[in-house]
Amino acid sequence: MNRFTVLYTATFLLLLSCGKREDSKPAEQVASALPAQEQEIQEQTEPITFETIKGQWHLVYPESLGYEMQFYKNYRSFIVLYLGNHALLFKGIYTIEEGDKVRINIYEMKRSESTTAINKESGFTKTKSSYFLFQCYTAGEKQNKRLILKPVKIVIDGNDSDGFFEPVLRLKKR
Numbered sequence: 001m002n003r004f005t006v007l008y009t010a011t012f013l014l015l016l017s018c019g020k021r022e023d024s025k026p027a028e029q030v031a032s033a034l035p036a037q038e039q040e041i042q043e044q045t046e047p048i049t050f051e052t053i054k055g056q057w058h059l060v061y062p063e064s065l066g067y068e069m070q071f072y073k074n075y076r077s078f079i080v081l082y083l084g085n086h087a088l089l090f091k092g093i094y095t096i097e098e099g100d101k102v103r104i105n106i107y108e109m110k111r112s113e114s115t116t117a118i119n120k121e122s123g124f125t126k127t128k129s130s131y132f133l134f135q136c137y138t139a140g141e142k143q144n145k146r147l148i149l150k151p152v153k154i155v156i157d158g159n160d161s162d163g164f165f166e167p168v169l170r171l172k173k174r
Helices: 003-018 027-033 036-042
Strands: 045-047 055-061 065-071 076-083 087-097 101-112 131-139 146-156 169-173
Touching: 065 169, 087 131, 101 146
Parallel strands: none
Antiparallel strands: 045 131, 055 065, 055 169, 065 076, 076 087, 087 101, 101 131, 131 146, 146 169
């Protein structure tokens, strides 16, 4: 093919794609073709409430990596960060701020040398000036319910600790 043919074909295809077509793809097909990060923006989310956040949420990767968050109806929370050969555990009290942010005030934490036999009752150290602040939404229905968290501020013992969480966490409900 010569350059003129290629240029003509490209121009023709461009003009066709700019025109309004009645048989265009539904939004679901277009969204499924987008990369995962762009799909997240397109996903239908709902603001959290004290009712929708309650329960156990988890995100598990191979080789004992991942997150587990439990939000109880008495506003207590329990968070586990699985880090391969050990885990970090946090006990806290949560509240919802500004309609889309959950703040977890951490009052105890500990490191567990095991990721399978975690003692949730004893061995914790009291913390001061520690909290997690997440922008938070729910998405999906019943068996496919997800909690979407975006860390806003992570402070442990008064120090910024921005490396604890991924930029976006998508935890599934148990």
